[in-house]
Amino acid sequence: MRIEENYPLEKHNTFHLPVKSRWFMEYGDEEELLRILRDEYFQECLSLHIGSGSNLLFIDDYNGIILHSAIKGIKVVKETPEEVFLRIGAAEIWDDVVAYTVAEGWGGLENLSGIPGETGAAAVQNIGAYGTELKDVLESVDAYNQLTFEKKTITNEECLYGYRDSLFKDEQKDPQIITAITLRLQKHPVCTVCYKGLEEELEGKEITPSQVRQAVLTVRSRKLPDPAKLGNAGSFFKNPILPAEKYQRLKERYPEIPSYPLPDGRVKVPAGWLIEQCGFKGKKHGEVGVYDRQALVLVNLGNARGYEIAMVAESIRLAVEERFGILLMPEVKYIG
Structure with a gap:
């Protein structure tokens, strides 16, 4: 078992945000996991179980316990x-x-x-x-x-x-x-x-x-940045799924809109296309960028903070809702 205090999480989130956790605990087998779960101090603390942090946005430092598995095989x-x-x-x-x-x-x-x-x-x-x-x-x-x-x-x-x-x-x-x-x-x-x-x-x-x-x-390499080279969490938003009637109304206004029909009659629309139509693709907002090959991806240009990425994401959501009447939902989980 590994236990660290004031642990840097930069290598545990693919945005590479310079945040810390109050405690970091890593277990190597199920017995160690049970020892942690049954610990009274652990039960009293805020805790979060993570993988490699490829779908997380840390807004700030995490004042609790980050739990991580080392179980392989x-x-x-x-x-x-x-x-x-x-x-x-x-x-x-x-x-x-x-x-x-x-x-x-x-x-x-x-x-x-x-x-x-x-x-x-x-x-x-x-x-x-x-x-x-x-x-x-x-x-x-x-x-x-x-x-x-x-x-x-x-x-x-x-x-x-x-x-x-x-x-x-x-x-x-x-x-x-x-x-x-x-x-x-x-x-x-x-x-x-x-x-x-x-x-x-x-x-x-x-x-x-x-x-x-x-x-x-x-x-993928043509469309998406390598997180090891440019901090990102892949697709930041989910592709919206629309009722057939709403999609048809959009299709009348935007004949070129891409779509993927679903078996239940609803239609999935690419969030990246919606964002691109609102003019965000390739744009920089301080240390936060919208990737120039795929507008669905927000990137850390070097020294971004979590709250700055969240602010850009919110401006995108508002713009897409105003133009298309569609509320984008984050695929990335906000922490903090």
Whole structure:
């Protein structure tokens, strides 16, 4: 177990904000996690469990305990002629997991290549890209209830997955700490390549998990900045999902508006397009920038503070609402 006081979090948030936490606690196994959860001091303190901080915006220093898992491991727990079931520790780097499964020839994760963060956080967020979400391949989640200390294996259905949403985001009502997840992957995969940029990149190539992974990484590198080089949290806002009637009214005013029809009749509209139409793409606001290749991404140009990023995000929300009547919702979680 690792315990640090007044701990710098710059390496634990991908905006690279210079914030600190009052305490930082990292556990290496489930026994250490239970010792922390049962500790009276811990129970009295404000606490936050994080992965690599790839979806967090720290407004200021965190006056509480940051809890972090160091539980790793990738293990095949079950196989059939068609499928393989893989159990993965929460602290495994997500893209390392994708690379491992692709190298084995298993299908299901290739479209989720290049997404920063750790595996436990991926299950909290229900990460998604290029027509695939984590819920499409997740079998179950192992988690501890932070209030009762009970360990439970939670099925896919019980995770209550939605668009960038899950049971695990309801931290006030029923806080759960994920220690591992189990994925169901295909031994004879049929890849999903229906997105325009992906189709173009794969034109004339054999469609395999390995080729799809390389195409996804190529497309992502063209559109999204590397957090290691330019602080960001990826897509800052969720893509809004509109009723069909509202979308049709917008389509009449803006015939060029991109869209993705959903099975339930609603329509998903790219938030990046809406932001770009409001003139924010490529603009700088002090130490905060709107990425010049993808307006959905806010970047730390070097010395931004969390509250400054939040102020730019709010100005974007207000502009989009005023012009399109659509209220953008942050995908990034504000802390502080």
